[in-house]
Amino acid sequence: METLKLPRPLVNNILAQAQQSPENEICGLIGGRDGQAEHCYPIDNTAIDQARRYQMDPKEQIDAMRRMREQNESLVAIYHSHPHAPALPSATDLAEAEYADAAYLIVSLNTVGVLEMTAFCIKQQQAHELALELI
Numbered sequence: 398m399e400t401l402k403l404p405r406p407l408v409n410n411i412l413a414q415a416q417q418s419p420e421n422e423i424c425g426l427i428g429g430r431d432g433q434a435e436h437c438y439p440i441d442n443t444a445i446d447q448a449r450r451y452q453m454d455p456k457e458q459i460d461a462m463r464r465m466r467e468q469n470e471s472l473v474a475i476y477h478s479h480p481h482a483p484a485l486p487s488a489t490d491l492a493e494a495e496y497a498d499a500a501y502l503i504v505s506l507n508t509v510g511v512l513e514m515t516a517f518c519i520k521q522q523q524a525h526e527l528a529l530e531l532i
């Protein structure tokens with residue numbers, strides 16, 4: 398199983414974003430160098446049904462990619478939260494996964510008291526779970 402290594406401060410940042418939005422999904426990009434995650438770039442969720450899906454604001458997404466390039470980073474992962482569902486890719490997540498080379502990180506608020514976080518790589522609508530290592 399491939400492993401996605403995430404710095405603890407980055408994980409805490411993303412968990413805080415998810416907790417601050419208990420009803421709606423949050424989303425964003427994670428950039429890094431040599432496949433090593435370094436920074437997250439939160440992006441507005443512009444989906445109509447934000448409780449169950451996410452759609453990244455296209456302008457902010459382009460802006461985040463530009464900021465990544467300026468820091469010599471590339472896209473390592475895409476993250477979003479599931480306020481009411483387990484940390485598994487939804488049918489929509491599988492259908493809309495655009496980046497075969499990036500990891501998909503999902504934070505679930507569904508479990509009482511415990512935040513659940515998983516990572517997948519999604520290719521041709523098939524998800525393969527990645528191991529997560531906090532560094």
Ligand SMILES: [Zn+2]
Binds near residue numbers: 450478479486487503
């Ligand atoms: Zn999802």
